[in-house]
Amino acid sequence: MTLRQKTIVIIALMFVSLVLVLYAILRTTLIREFNRHDAAQARRGAQQALAMLEADLSNLGAVAEDWATWDDTYAFVQDANPAYVQSNLVAGTFTTLRLNLMVFLDASGRIVEARAFDLANAEEAPVPASLLSHLGADSPLMRRDGDDVLTGVLMLPEGPVLVASGPILTSMREGPARGTLLMGRYLTEGEMQGMAQRALLALSAVRLDESGAPADVERVRAVLSSQTPIAAQVVDEEHMAGYALVQDIYGAPALALRVETPRDSYTQGLIATRYLLAGVAALVLLFGAVILALLQRSVLAPLARLSAAVSTIGASGDFARRVEAKGQDELAAVGQAVNRMLEALEAAHRRYRDLFDRVPVGLYRTRPDGAVIDANPALAHMLGYPDVESLLQVSVTSVHTTPEQREREHALLEQQEAIHGMELQLRRADGSSIWAQDHVRAVRDADGNVQHYEGSLVDITQRKEAEEERERLIGELQKALSEVKTLSGLLPICASCKRIRDDQGYWRQVEEYVRDHTQAEFTHSICPDCMKRLYPEFSQGDE
Missing domain, CATH: 3.30.450.20 (PAS domain)
Incomplete structure (x- = not known):
């Protein structure tokens, strides 16, 4: 009413x-x-x-x-x-x-x-x-x-x-x-x-x-x-x-x-009595009509305009608009208070938009049907779109690389109020894919029905690539280590001929023992001292 x-x-x-x-x-x-x-x-x-x-x-x-x-x-x-x-x-x-x-x-x-x-x-x-x-x-x-x-x-x-x-x-x-x-x-x-x-x-x-x-x-x-x-x-x-x-x-x-x-x-x-009541009723109707007209002119019509203006501003979300606040009565005071509130909301909205637009994290708000309601430039850049307006024309279903990924996220949101740190693989505008970490919550009405989702996306592609490279290097290293043979412990070696006794008790040449227990190969040469001692005739010319 x-x-x-x-x-x-x-x-x-x-x-x-x-x-x-x-x-x-x-x-x-x-x-x-x-x-x-x-x-x-x-x-x-x-x-x-x-x-x-x-x-x-x-x-x-x-x-x-x-x-x-x-x-x-x-x-x-x-x-x-x-x-x-x-x-x-x-x-x-x-x-x-x-x-x-x-x-x-x-x-x-x-x-x-x-x-x-x-x-x-x-x-x-x-x-x-x-x-x-x-x-x-x-x-x-x-x-x-x-x-x-x-x-x-x-x-x-x-x-x-x-x-x-x-x-x-x-x-x-x-x-x-x-x-x-x-x-x-x-x-x-x-x-x-x-x-x-x-x-x-x-x-x-x-x-x-x-x-x-x-x-x-x-x-x-x-x-x-x-x-x-x-x-x-x-x-x-x-x-x-x-x-x-x-x-x-x-x-x-x-x-x-x-x-x-x-x-x-x-x-x-x-x-x-009936004539008196009829006269009183006529006067009552007359006074009622006059009072209603005065109220309509002085209170109800300005209040209706104020209500309509506030509703229009609320529907449009344009906090830069102002309501009419003429006069010195209480309604004018209410209009002035509304305008002050709109100024505060405009400043707060501006600060919010500045934060929303400048934060280096992708922020979004989407509906259950997949429509993107709002997004910031960081998210548009992350997904490879030229601007936010282009991203708003896209359905969320086309951003997910697989339908099962989105359905799994929605199923989790039906069971809990919010999800923190879920890793998603998303499709960019050029068809390439990136990895992002999602923090999202479901906003519901009084009956518990989901009105929209709002959350943030952090690009973790480089981290994922670094993790993949690390895993690759670790794999290669583990593979290399698995191929390396090492010698450890005490080796029994002859003090004279320098032969080494193996596990079966045989005395073997050092080169043979090392070749069998490691992946090292030997190339034979002769040092200068041995050259002088064994082949003096060849070493004189070097002097």
């Missing part, structure tokens, strides 16, 4: 992180506040629904109290006057008062009269038998002297019922109480819709005394209690719901009034 790519990635990661952090902050602050606002609105809706229900119960209680504290009702529970029934318990009464149930009980709890009415069909209906189980002597619905009107919800299999129960007294609210008057109104869907229309709410009632409640009600059910009768929770991305707990006349959870409200604040907050 290039430095420019890394810079782009770093800038992108930085700005993406900035946007994510900003989104997290908005999410945990603004969005949370929007949710709180929507939840408060949903709770207000639930409180409003509960207040409407309590208002209906209050109105129903007022009607029940009005009828229970009436002299006609007081007399009716005692004498069961049919005229009371005919004039009061008629359809108009039920429809006007929006009642489904009216039950008159005497002080002993006996039902004097019980009527049920179907408001939807405007007709009389049977009194539900389930209601009778709630009219026992210990039922809170049974009211006595001193009791106030009881209002609440009664859960029947037929549906929840709003009930109001009061003691039957005189019109002056005097007793003793002759019984109890119970009025009831079913909390039907129609009733709920009427309440919803009056309050402009999306209102519904969910029974809590039976299973099968909606999932959101089941989740909030654990929160609702007499201490916390109002709660709210998110239903989905677009809706919030408020819940109000309604207990029955026994104090048990009976209904959950559910008010669904739109999450307007949350939705508007999301829209505002």
